[in-house]
Amino acid sequence: MALIPLNLFVAHDGRSSRQHVTCRYRCGDACSKPVPNTSDNEYFGEVLAAVSRRSALKTAGMAVLAVGAGSALAACSSSGSDTAATSSSAAPAEPPTPAGMNFTAVAPNSEDAVVIPDGYRQSVVISWGDPVLPGAPVFDVTRQSAAAQRQQFGFNNDFAGLLPIEGSNDRFLLVTNHEYTTEQFMHPGYDADNPTREQFEIGIAAHGLSVVEVQRTADGLRPVLGRYNRRITADTPFTIVGPAAGTDLLKTAADTSGREVLGTVNNCSGGVTPWGTVLSGEENFNSYFGAPAGAPAPTGTAADRLKRYGVESEPTERKWENFDPRFDITKTPNELHRFGYVVELNPWDPASAPIKHTALGRFKHEAATIHVADDGTVVAYTGDDERFDYMYKFVSAKKIQPGDMAHNMTILDEGTLYVAKLSSDIPADQIDGSGALPAAGKFAGTGSWIPLLRSGPGGTAQSLVDGMSAEEVAVFTRFAGDKAGATKMDRPEDFEANPKSGKVYVALTNNSNRGADGKAGPDAANPRNDNKNGQVLEITDNHTGTDFAWELLLVCGDPEAADSYFGGFDKTKVSPISCPDNLAFDSHGNLWVSTDGNALDSNDGLFAVSLEGPSRGLTKQFLTVPLGAETCGPVITDDLVTVCVQHPGENDDNSIDDPLSRWPEGGNGTAKPSVVAVWRDGGSIGV
Ligand code: FEO
Ligand code: CA
Numbered sequence: 001m002a003l004i005p006l007n008l009f010v011a012h013d014g015r016s017s018r019q020h021v022t023c024r025y026r027c028g029d030a031c032s033k034p035v036p037n038t039s040d041n042e043y044f045g046e047v048l049a050a051v052s053r054r055s056a057l058k059t060a061g062m063a064v065l066a067v068g069a070g071s072a073l074a075a076c077s078s079s080g081s082d083t084a085a086t087s088s089s090a091a092p093a094e095p096p097t098p099a100g101m102n103f104t105a106v107a108p109n110s111e112d113a114v115v116i117p118d119g120y121r122q123s124v125v126i127s128w129g130d131p132v133l134p135g136a137p138v139f140d141v142t143r144q145s146a147a148a149q150r151q152q153f154g155f156n157n158d159f160a161g162l163l164p165i166e167g168s169n170d171r172f173l174l175v176t177n178h179e180y181t182t183e184q185f186m187h188p189g190y191d192a193d194n195p196t197r198e199q200f201e202i203g204i205a206a207h208g209l210s211v212v213e214v215q216r217t218a219d220g221l222r223p224v225l226g227r228y229n230r231r232i233t234a235d236t237p238f239t240i241v242g243p244a245a246g247t248d249l250l251k252t253a254a255d256t257s258g259r260e261v262l263g264t265v266n267n268c269s270g271g272v273t274p275w276g277t278v279l280s281g282e283e284n285f286n287s288y289f290g291a292p293a294g295a296p297a298p299t300g301t302a303a304d305r306l307k308r309y310g311v312e313s314e315p316t317e318r319k320w321e322n323f324d325p326r327f328d329i330t331k332t333p334n335e336l337h338r339f340g341y342v343v344e345l346n347p348w349d350p351a352s353a354p355i356k357h358t359a360l361g362r363f364k365h366e367a368a369t370i371h372v373a374d375d376g377t378v379v380a381y382t383g384d385d386e387r388f389d390y391m392y393k394f395v396s397a398k399k400i401q402p403g404d405m406a407h408n409m410t411i412l413d414e415g416t417l418y419v420a421k422l423s424s425d426i427p428a429d430q431i432d433g434s435g436a437l438p439a440a441g442k443f444a445g446t447g448s449w450i451p452l453l454r455s456g457p458g459g460t461a462q463s464l465v466d467g468m469s470a471e472e473v474a475v476f477t478r479f480a481g482d483k484a485g486a487t488k489m490d491r492p493e494d495f496e497a498n499p500k501s502g503k504v505y506v507a508l509t510n511n512s513n514r515g516a517d518g519k520a521g522p523d524a525a526n527p528r529n530d531n532k533n534g535q536v537l538e539i540t541d542n543h544t545g546t547d548f549a550w551e552l553l554l555v556c557g558d559p560e561a562a563d564s565y566f567g568g569f570d571k572t573k574v575s576p577i578s579c580p581d582n583l584a585f586d587s588h589g590n591l592w593v594s595t596d597g598n599a600l601d602s603n604d605g606l607f608a609v610s611l612e613g614p615s616r617g618l619t620k621q622f623l624t625v626p627l628g629a630e631t632c633g634p635v636i637t638d639d640l641v642t643v644c645v646q647h648p649g650e651n652d653d654n655s656i657d658d659p660l661s662r663w664p665e666g667g668n669g670t671a672k673p674s675v676v677a678v679w680r681d682g683g684s685i686g687v
């Protein structure tokens with residue numbers, strides 16, 4: 001296990017350590033391109049100037065509620081010591097470490113390994129190329145084929161869900177997303193200017209999702225060629241439902257119904273529903289659609305729509321448009337409208353067509369996660385991962401019905417889609433872009449959910465946005481958010497509601513353009529210009545209603561730097577954390593955060609964060625992933641942590657022919673995206 005010099009992590013843009021090659025293949029190089037949101041939505045400072053005494057009073061109830069929930073924190077923050085609230089002696093007592101977080105924090109490092117706490121064990125569950133379906137050939141990196149890849153575990157696993165198999169206490173379905181392919185890390189001798197048809201077809205097959213039965217053993221999780229095993233690829237037939245289904249915007253020559261589309265791409269994170277299906281976000285779908293060099297640029301409305309979604313009228317990185325006209329926007333312009341949705345897969349029915357839910361809108365969905373209100377109403381939270389884009393929620397019209405899969409799989413088709421607008425009473429002159437805490441001791445405020453689209457039975461829908469039809473809101477949702485005056489956020493990634501408290505958490509990963517010339521400046525929820533390290537937002541939501549209170553739980557970064565904040569906890573006792581991406585909870589109510597793009601000269605990792613009581617804000621690193629990798633897909637059970645290691649070794653100057661990483665095999669092995677299980681023999685996680 002070699003130690004690699006930290007300076008390998010010099011950022012391509014001087015910010016996140018994520019490499020340029022990752023940006024090109026994963027998100028169409030979004031960070032180097034113009035910000036798609038050029039709306040003039042006001043930021044908080046301007047909102048505040050206009051806010052009336054009447055409206056301030058109206059929201060006071062929610063604000064008090066939030067302060068009450070965090071009263072221990074408020075005491076800590078104002079005293080400057082996290083121990084002040086729990087000790088009256090001169091020598092402050094350490095706040096107790098909460099259950100689930102009793103492990104030795106892993107130090108920042110740059111090892112080509114998964115590094116875990118002392119006393120824990122790990123194993124690789126499944127890697128790119130491993131068999132998923134019976135008869136899958138043994139993976140050979142020099143003899144790849146699309147036919148083989150269709151039966152093997154795909155590339156670049158991001159989200160992971162672990163669903164218990166009924167009647168068994170040691171078997172689960174592991175459902176993973178395969179977000180994107182990076183061909184020069186897959187094919188020896190890859191020529192990016194001249195990809196072959198077979199490489200294109202391997203790319204199609206390496207995308208999508210995998211369903212793999214796994215068995216808990218003394219050595220972690222072992223994959224099984226079970227009856228539910230399935231590969232979803234970028235050409236698996238999907239059914240489109242909701243208000244955009246069957247409209248002219250979605251019809252193509254190959255699908256005149258506008259209701260069936262082949263495949264899913266760039267599936268980033270996701271969520272497991274309470275009814276046992278898996279949701280998956282189609283994120284940077286724009287980067288798969290392009291045009292031949294020299295093609296005439298679209299004009300007018302078509303050009304505006306492409307621009308708002310970051311689609312360029314030029315060849316794409318993978319050049320799929322050379323092999324299939326549906327990826328060529330000059331030949332099949334509507335195909336683009338059939339991606340960018342929340343996808344739902346029923347993993348218990350391998351013959352079923354997965355669904356694309358258009359009632360949840362079309363944008364760069366990081367994920368979608370569910371909270372069920374006391375009355376059975378389903379609330380789906382979903383972020384649009386783009387600099388200066390928005391946070392959304394969908395509130396169902398139907399109630400969940402336990403045991404009725406057919407009913408529950410229609411819940412996300414009828415209801416109301418909202419976009420978030422935040423405000424704060426913090427005076428604008430206390431938000432200077434440095435991250436310095438305001439006089440109140442924390443960044444906090446209130447907000448409202450602005451309704452955009454009300455979807456009803458049978459694809460019927462009502463637009464709630466002036467000047468846009470219902471199908472336009474469903475397909476060009478970003479414009480609806482612009483018109484609603486939604487708050488421009490620092491790249492909303494994963495959303496997750498805490499099963500214990502009901503509070504909702506959002507990872508805002510970073511935003512290199514916050515405060516840049518001509519871009520939105522800092523506000524109380526996005527308080528740092530040139531935001532390299534991101535923040536975690538806590539929302540006390542009226543789940544089925546339209547009002548909420550919020551505060552920043554973490555302003556990530558180096559604890560020694562003035563601009564970081566850890567929920568008021570003593571910053572000398574926390575792990576550095578940068579670029580939060582995916583969120584999960586353990587059964588104790590701790591938040592687990594995985595990172596993507598650590599800007600603090602260390603590998604990415606997985607962290608546990610205490611949320612309640614005197615240890616609120618305590619942040620401990622549980623593991624780190626190998627060189628060039630991001631950490632994603634965390635699942636935390638009482639006796640197992642499962643995590644996805646995505647794009648190990650992905651570095652601008654490297655390729656499969658000149659690898660940076662040899663993980664997981666070591667020696668002369670090929671770096672392979674993989675799922676890893678971590679456990680403690682005879683013990684529970686962090687207890
Ligand atoms: Fe695929 Fe937003 O990360
Ligand atoms: Ca992500």
Ligand code: CA
Nearest residue numbers: 581596630632
């Ligand atoms: Ca990510």
